Amino acid sequence: MNDPKSLQHSKEIRTLNIALVGMGTVGKGLLEILTQKATWLLTERNLQIGVSGIITRNNGVFNAENIEEVLAPSQAVKFSQKKHTSAAEHTATPPPTILAQTPKYNSITTTLHTQPTRPEIHSTTAANPTATVAETPHNEELTAQEQRSELDDVLDFIANPLHDVIIELTPTIIAKTPTAAFRHIEHALKLSKNVITANKGPIAEHYDPLNQLAQSNHCNLLFEATVLSGTPVFNLHKYALAGTKLHALEGVLNGTSNFILDKMTHGVSYREALKEAQTLGYAESDPSYDISGKDAMLKTVILAKTFFTGAIDFAAVPYEGIDKLTLAAIKSAHAEHTCYKLIGRIEQKTETTISAQVVLKKIPFSHPLASVTGNFNAINFETDLLGTITVVGKGAGKFTAAYGVFNDLLTLSKTN
Incomplete structure (x- = not known):
């Protein structure tokens, strides 16, 4: 044989x-x-x-x-x-x-x-x-x-x-x-x-x-x-989620900002957390794309254009960053059993219209994205057949x- x-x-x-x-x-x-x-x-x-x-x-x-x-x-x-x-x-x-x-x-x-x-x-x-x-x-x-x-x-x-x-x-x-x-x-x-x-x-x-x-x-x-x-998104949608229809999608799309937010929940100041992110190579010497929310906005637009039906104006997608968030606000959110996350969200409003935005928002500890810490990223796919599917992966590193x-x-x- x-x-x-x-x-x-x-x-x-x-x-x-x-x-x-x-x-x-x-x-x-x-x-x-x-x-x-x-x-x-x-x-x-x-x-x-x-x-x-x-x-x-x-x-x-x-x-x-x-x-x-x-x-x-x-x-x-x-x-x-x-x-x-x-x-x-x-x-x-x-x-x-x-x-x-x-x-x-x-x-x-x-x-x-x-x-x-x-x-x-x-x-x-x-x-x-x-x-x-x-x-x-x-x-x-x-x-x-x-x-x-x-x-x-x-x-x-x-x-x-x-x-x-x-x-x-x-x-x-x-x-x-x-x-x-x-x-x-x-x-x-x-x-x-x-x-x-x-x-x-x-x-x-x-x-x-x-x-x-x-x-x-x-x-x-x-x-x-x-x-x-390196975490699969497009191949996951094309092959593993073939046949499903997306109603909405939301995710933690920027590892640098997520790392800083995670550090701040442990009492580290914004400036100290940013400095550590730069030391570890998670943030550039000019971190403006990451902390302003622009990087997350670009990724949100890519997801909207590839996964949803409807026109989207790149220049008109609203976004915000994390640089104005204080330790006091994070402490207050924690007392309410919530945490802050910078989240990109897309919704299929009608058969031909979509909405997209990047917002800094409080989410409950029970939310799937609340457990995404450090420089990790994640996306929730809200589907018609499987409900919500969450994929999590490292957002920075050598490979x-x-x-x-x-x-x-x-x-x-x-x-x-």
């Missing part, structure tokens, strides 16, 4: 070529996950995920010909330009696709309107997408043409035919004009390339046109990491958002 494992190894090995735009914490975590799971991917999924390119704001472009410079030459596997290989070409225990130890990169933070200086950029050329051309850095203020050229460097990189999947990991920026991240995603979808992103901005502001673009070009736009980091991206890669591998 044939060994099932032998049969599995006899199948054709599929190769998925990914390119990273931005290389911060999420990108580094993703590369480490791919390294740790390389054997599992091959033996259980007949899949080899390779890095065909990385572009960063300060370190230029790395493509298939020089990727080993990025991923430790002594261990990195040379990237195969073939789409498929046979199992005979692989050993029983495959080497890692990429290295666990990755270099220190800075993410791209460029928009069309904000870069006072231009660092060295290695741009690809149309004639040879894998070739690199060094540009000379200078400290003069950028002209409009130079700013466009900087964006074009990234767009040229995205167009490289080696890349099957573009993973957009630049920081979230909200602006009155389309951001670079939006242009990156739009360009990739127009080229019929699959896109995965952890960037909330383009999805919150432009989900409908981007989703339509993906559908019309027969490719995928996935963004599991944008709301609960949290990176796993959301990894999970999207697994989903993508099933559809391609």
Whole structure:
């Protein structure tokens, strides 16, 4: 009798070529996950995920010909330009696709309107997408043409035919004009390339046109990491809750603010709690997105646009933060057997209208969200068939958002 494992190894090995735009914490975590799971991917999924390119704001472009410079030459596997290989070409225990130890990169933070200086950029050329051309850095203020050229460097990189999947990991920026991240995603979808992103901005502001673009070009736009980091939300709704109808949804959507509120319930001042959150890496040096409620608002908008029926004006969704809350108010709430939580809520009001908001409110200790402490996030799905389903998960950490991206890669591998 044939060994099932032998049969599995006899199948054709599929190769998925990914390119990273931005290389911060999420990108580094993703590369480490791919390294740790390389054997599992091959033996259980007949899949080899390779890095065909990385572009960063300060370190230029790395493509298939020089990727080993990025991923430790002594261990990195040379990237195969073939789409498929046979199992005979692989050993029983495959080497890692990429290295666990990755270099220190800075993410791209460029928009069309904000870069006072231009660092060295290695741009690809149309004639040879894998070739690199060094540009000379200078400290003069950028002209409009130079700013466009900087964006074009990234767009040229995205167009490289080696890349099957573009993973957009630049920081979230909200602006009155389309951001670079939006242009990156739009360009990739127009080229019929699959896109995965952890960037909330383009999805919150432009989900409908981007989703339509993906559908019309027969490719995928996935963004599991944008709301609960690595905790499944979109896949949970699509698969585990298939067939149910959502009446409403509410959640603790920002781990930083939840951490601060939790500390304050134990008598720690707001300033001390914020400082501790920053020390632990839960809050940025500028924590305004988190404590103002804007981050939770972006996530609420994403959930409203993807799960509910009806138009929603991104700029009109009301939200508030936690910075005005006092220890006295928290103590008073505790005496009433309630606690404060920053909650994003969406309701399907009619067949075609929805409401969405982010509010700081008191909820009873018996509420499912009351027990969500520390930097954890949670969502209550209020369904027609199953009642209320609650999913809870860590909102920050080395692998949290990176796993959301990894999970999207697994989903993508099933559809391609």
